[in-house]
Amino acid sequence: MIFIRKIVLCLGLLIAVNSHAELKGTGDLGIIIERAVGQVKLINTSKRTDIGIIKGLGDLSHASATFSRDARYAFVFGRDGGLTKIDLLTNKINKRIIQAGNSIGGAISQDGKLVAVSNYEPGGVRIFDSETLAPVTDIPAEYGAGEFSKVVGLVDAPGQRFVFSLYDAGEIWVVDINDPNKPVITKFKNVGLQPYDALITPDGRYYIAGLFGENGLAVLDLWNIDKGVKKVLTNYGRGTEKLPVYKMPHLEGWALAGKHLFIPAIGEHAVVIIDPDSWQEVARIKTYGQPVFAIARPDGRHVWVNFAFPKNDRLQIIDTAKMEIVKELSPGKAVLHMEFTPRGEEVWVSIRDEDRVDVYDTETFDALAEISVDKPSGIFFTHRAHKIGL
Amino acid sequence: MIFIRKIVLCLGLLIAVNSHAELKGTGDLGIIIERAVGQVKLINTSKRTDIGIIKGLGDLSHASATFSRDARYAFVFGRDGGLTKIDLLTNKINKRIIQAGNSIGGAISQDGKLVAVSNYEPGGVRIFDSETLAPVTDIPAEYGAGEFSKVVGLVDAPGQRFVFSLYDAGEIWVVDINDPNKPVITKFKNVGLQPYDALITPDGRYYIAGLFGENGLAVLDLWNIDKGVKKVLTNYGRGTEKLPVYKMPHLEGWALAGKHLFIPAIGEHAVVIIDPDSWQEVARIKTYGQPVFAIARPDGRHVWVNFAFPKNDRLQIIDTAKMEIVKELSPGKAVLHMEFTPRGEEVWVSIRDEDRVDVYDTETFDALAEISVDKPSGIFFTHRAHKIGL
Numbered sequence: 153m154i155f156i157r158k159i160v161l162c163l164g165l166l167i168a169v170n171s172h173a174e175l176k177g178t179g180d181l182g183i184i185i186e187r188a189v190g191q192v193k194l195i196n197t198s199k200r201t202d203i204g205i206i207k208g209l210g211d212l213s214h215a216s217a218t219f220s221r222d223a224r225y226a227f228v229f230g231r232d233g234g235l236t237k238i239d240l241l242t243n244k245i246n247k248r249i250i251q252a253g254n255s256i257g258g259a260i261s262q263d264g265k266l267v268a269v270s271n272y273e274p275g276g277v278r279i280f281d282s283e284t285l286a287p288v289t290d291i292p293a294e295y296g297a298g299e300f301s302k303v304v305g306l307v308d309a310p311g312q313r314f315v316f317s318l319y320d321a322g323e324i325w326v327v328d329i330n331d332p333n334k335p336v337i338t339k340f341k342n343v344g345l346q347p348y349d350a351l352i353t354p355d356g357r358y359y360i361a362g363l364f365g366e367n368g369l370a371v372l373d374l375w376n377i378d379k380g381v382k383k384v385l386t387n388y389g390r391g392t393e394k395l396p397v398y399k400m401p402h403l404e405g406w407a408l409a410g411k412h413l414f415i416p417a418i419g420e421h422a423v424v425i426i427d428p429d430s431w432q433e434v435a436r437i438k439t440y441g442q443p444v445f446a447i448a449r450p451d452g453r454h455v456w457v458n459f460a461f462p463k464n465d466r467l468q469i470i471d472t473a474k475m476e477i478v479k480e481l482s483p484g485k486a487v488l489h490m491e492f493t494p495r496g497e498e499v500w501v502s503i504r505d506e507d508r509v510d511v512y513d514t515e516t517f518d519a520l521a522e523i524s525v526d527k528p529s530g531i532f533f534t535h536r537a538h539k540i541g542l
Numbered sequence: 543m544i545f546i547r548k549i550v551l552c553l554g555l556l557i558a559v560n561s562h563a564e565l566k567g568t569g570d571l572g573i574i575i576e577r578a579v580g581q582v583k584l585i586n587t588s589k590r591t592d593i594g595i596i597k598g599l600g601d602l603s604h605a606s607a608t609f610s611r612d613a614r615y616a617f618v619f620g621r622d623g624g625l626t627k628i629d630l631l632t633n634k635i636n637k638r639i640i641q642a643g644n645s646i647g648g649a650i651s652q653d654g655k656l657v658a659v660s661n662y663e664p665g666g667v668r669i670f671d672s673e674t675l676a677p678v679t680d681i682p683a684e685y686g687a688g689e690f691s692k693v694v695g696l697v698d699a700p701g702q703r704f705v706f707s708l709y710d711a712g713e714i715w716v717v718d719i720n721d722p723n724k725p726v727i728t729k730f731k732n733v734g735l736q737p738y739d740a741l742i743t744p745d746g747r748y749y750i751a752g753l754f755g756e757n758g759l760a761v762l763d764l765w766n767i768d769k770g771v772k773k774v775l776t777n778y779g780r781g782t783e784k785l786p787v788y789k790m791p792h793l794e795g796w797a798l799a800g801k802h803l804f805i806p807a808i809g810e811h812a813v814v815i816i817d818p819d820s821w822q823e824v825a826r827i828k829t830y831g832q833p834v835f836a837i838a839r840p841d842g843r844h845v846w847v848n849f850a851f852p853k854n855d856r857l858q859i860i861d862t863a864k865m866e867i868v869k870e871l872s873p874g875k876a877v878l879h880m881e882f883t884p885r886g887e888e889v890w891v892s893i894r895d896e897d898r899v900d901v902y903d904t905e906t907f908d909a910l911a912e913i914s915v916d917k918p919s920g921i922f923f924t925h926r927a928h929k930i931g932l
Binding site: 175176177178179180181197198219220221222223224225240241242262263264308310311312355356357375410450451452453473494495496497515534535537538539540 | 565566567568569570571587588609610611612613614615630631632652653654698700701702745746747765800840841842843863884885886887905924925927928929930
C-alpha cells in the first residue's frame, strides 16, 4: 500500500518536473499583446506559431514590453500602471505590481539590473530591481512648485542612463543611474511644446523627441550633452493649416536606413526622407494613408509602413535605394504593429480587427503563416534584449 | 525491499531529470575556445563566470563559431574539418562530424536552417542541415579544370545567401540557397590577388575582401550585384617596401563607428580611418603595435584595438569622435580576442599566455572579473545568433 503510494508520488513528481522542464533556447521567442482581454500570447518565430497564453495582466490598451538580458523574462508595461514580469519558459507570471495609476511605457538599463517605468499619474519615472521588481528609486517629474508632468519617450542609453521627456513641461531629462540610489539628473528646459514621444538612434547617440504643440523636433546629442537640445526640421509637423491628424506617428518606429531617416509625415499621406547630418528633407514619398509606423527591415533595404484610421487596412513597402513604393499588401482591418525577425527574413504583422497575426516573407512578400490572436497590438521578440533603446 | 528500491529508483530519476532540467534563458550565454586542449568553456555574462566545459572538439587552433537562431546551440568550426554542434543548456555535444580535411570557418543561413563551412582541403564550401548536420549540398571551389581553391571569408547575407572568396583563384562567389538542393552561384573573377579574409557590413550590403597578393580591397555591393566587384583603397596594403607583417589583420573585426570605418593598417603601427562613401583615408592614428582587431563598442563611441606578436600584450582604446587614443591597458601576454556584451557595457578579453579571460567595464575600464581558461582564443556570445554576417 505504502509502496503503491510511493510510486504514484514519484511518478507525480517526475511529471511535475518534466512539465516545467522543457529545455529550450529563448532566442526565437516573443510575445503578442492581446489588448482587449489583458493577456499575452507567447510565440516561437522558428515554428511560426503560438506556444502559450499568460493571463491577468490588466489593462493592456497601450502596452509595451522589454526583455531581461538573459532573454528569459518579458517586462510588460500596462496602461493601468501594472508592471508584470512574465517567464517565457514556464508560461507564468513571475511577479506583478501596480506601480502607478497610469503609465505609458518602460525601459531596461544597459546592465539589465534595473527596469524603469514612465508614468502619467503620478507624473514621473519609477525604477525597479529587474530581479524582484522591488522599488529602487522614484523620480517625480516636478517642473514647478507642486507641478508634475506626464512622462513620455522613456529609453535606455549607454553609460547606464535613462532619457525621457516631460510632456507638460517641455523638458528632456537624462538620468545617470550608475548609483541606483543616487540618480544624477541633468535637465534640459524649453526643448519645445508638448514632446509627445521620442526615440533613440540604434547607436544610442541621438535622442529625438516629437512635438505636439509646435512644428519641429527636439534633438539631444548624448555624445555632446553640454551642447544642449537642438531644434531641427522646423517645418516638420502639422503645418500652419493644422490638418486633421487621426493619430500622431509613433517615433520608436522611425527607420534609419542606410544614410537616411524615413519618418512619417504628420497629418499627411507621405513618408519624409531626412538626411540626419544636415537635418534637411531629401525627398517625400506619397503614401496610401497617414503613416503610423515606418520600420526598416534589419538590412535597411526596405521600409514597411502602416497607416492611421480610417485607412489602416494596408501596408506599403518602400525600397530605400530607389526611394519608391515597391509593394502594397492588404492584410485586413486595423494593421497596428510590425515586428521583424532578427535577421529580417520574416515580419510579423498584427491585424487587430481580424483577430489575426500574419507572418510574411520579406523577400517574396508571401504570407507564410496566420496565427489567431485576440485583438493583437504590439509584437515583441526577445532579441530586443540585446539592443540599445529597446 | 522492493519498496526501498522503488524510492531509490525514483529519486535517481528525479535527480537525472533535474540535473539536465535547469531552466534558463540563453540570451546571456557564450563560449570561449580553449585552443590547445580542444575544449570549449561555457560562460554566463550576467554572472561573469564560467558555467561548464565541453570536451572532445578536436583541433581548435583557428576555431570560430556561430549560433542557432534559438540561441541554444553553438556550431564550432575546427581547423581539422570538424563541425561540432554543442548544446549550451545540457553542456553536451549534440552532434559532431568531420566534414573535411582542413577548414577555416563557417556561417549560418538567414533563416537558421543551414550551416555552411569553408574548406581549404578539399577547397570549397559544404552546407549542412543545422538540425541534424546531415549534408545538404557541396560546392567545390573549382576555378579551372581540376583546380580547386582554398575558400576564405565565408559569410551569410540577406536573401538566404552565402558569400565567400577563393584565395587561389582571386574570385568572389555569391550563392543563393533559397532552394538548398539547387544553389544558384554567381561568380566574380579577377577581384584581386589572393583574397585572404573578408567581412560583410552589419547591414549585409557590402562584402569586403582583403588582398594578400596586392594592395587594395575588393568590394562587392550586394544591392547592385550587376555592377560587379570594385577595387578600392589601392594604397592599402603592405606598400612597395613590403614591411615585415607579423600577422595579417582580421577583417571580421573591422569597426564601422558612426560614419567611419576604423581598420588596422597592414605591417604598420597604425589604425586607418576611412570614409566608406568615398573610400578615401580620412585620418591615421599611430598605435602601440601592428593592429590585429579593431572592434567598435556596440554604441560606436570607442574602438578597442589589440596587436600582433611581439607587441601583443596590450590594448588601446580609440575615441571615435576625438579620433585619438584615450586609454591603454596591459592585460598580459598574447591578447588574442575581444567580445563585447550586446549593449556594450562590458568587454571580455582573452589573454592566451596567461590562461585568463578578463572582463572590463567599458566606461571606467575597471577589471570586473577574471576567469581562468586554458589558452583562450575566440570568445563568442549568443546574441550573434541575431546578427547578419555573424
